[in-house]
Amino acid sequence: MSHRWKALSRTLSALLTAVLGLLALSAPAAAQVSIVPDRVDGGGTQTFAFRLANERAETKSTRLELVFPQNPPVAYVEVAPAQGWTATVRPRPLDPPLHVGGKVIGEVAGTLVFEGGAVAPKQFEQFLVTMGPLPADGRLQFQATQTFANGAVAHWDETTSPTPAITFGSGPAPAPGSVAAQPVQAGGVAAPADEAAPPGEGGSGGLPFALLWGAIGLSLVVIAAVGYQAHRRKAAIAAGEPEPELERAEETQVGAE
Incomplete structure (x- = not known):
């Protein structure tokens, strides 16, 4: 015995x-900056939910900076008010300018910064962003920088994963239960599985932990x-x-x- x-x-x-x-391996893989939905039909103007999650247990998350890709450019960006947060869209010059519908577009969205608020440990905040005109096909991939109250900074770009991105047009069908497969509410914002928790009170990646x-x-x-x-x-x-x-x-x- x-x-x-x-x-x-x-x-x-x-x-x-x-x-x-x-x-130990699961913590770095958590998507701290995500977009809902992350796959849509291209063209026109649509609204997305940008989620900022704080997977750290010892400090708050206080700032998010998103850098728009050079190609395809996004000319129009509007952010819905989020309590306690300030959203700033910083343009960049477009060279050469675009001619769309008889108009000349010389500037497009360069960066989008959210600051002034705070995301508590193991919580998330959600920002509604309307963008357009969107490409018919392709991928809109953002660089992201997340800043914490203790001074720590986390970066996501083309060389890291996961990176916040949106895929447009045709492609493989999303797996059942994935972010891209979630139903869409009015305004074009998907309803994620944990939508019952209000912004700032839900947890991103809490179930695996x-x-x-x-x-x-x-x-x-x-x-x-x-x-x-x-x-x-x-x-x-x-x-x-x-x-x-x-x-x-x-x-x-x-x-x-």
């Missing part, structure tokens, strides 16, 4: 190590039970008493006789 307990203990220890490793910590807790409980059984066996041997398993086996044998 001791060999069985030792094997079980080693297995549970390995499981705990694997879960801790998965937890809950599952991982639950697995860790279960592993610790089982390992503690194994340790307790081992302690009982050692105490019984020290007192000259038979181990519980052996005692039960002897009782069963006597009964059979």
Whole structure:
């Protein structure tokens, strides 16, 4: 029986190590800046929800800067008011200018900055942004910079993943339950699965962390039970008493006789 307990203990220890490793690797992969929906039919003007999530536990997130891509350019950007936040659209010159509908467009959106508010740890904020005209096909990929109250800064660009982006036109159908597959409300804003939580009160990426910590807790409980059984066996041997398993086996044998 001791060999069985030792094997079980080693297995549970390995499981705990694997879960801790998965937890450590999952944090950097969380999408802290995302766009809903992230896949739409191209053309025209549409509204998107830009989400800023704070996956850190020790500080607030206080600023988000989005850099629009050089190509395709976006000429029109309007941001809905968000309580406590100030949104600033900074243009950049377009050379050569675009001629659209008899108008000459010499400036397009360069950067979009949200500041003045704060996202608490493990919470998110949502900003509604209307943009256009959008390309019929292609991809609108943003560079993002997130600033925290303690001075830390996180960057996402073309070389990092995940990067906030929108895909336009035809392409592979989104997987069921993904951001792109969510239903659309009035105004063109998708309703994510956790929409029941108001902006600033929901959690982005909370479910994976809950599952991982639950697995860790279960592993610790089982390992503690194994340790307790081992302690009982050692105490019984020290007192000259038979181990519980052996005692039960002897009782069963006597009964059979």
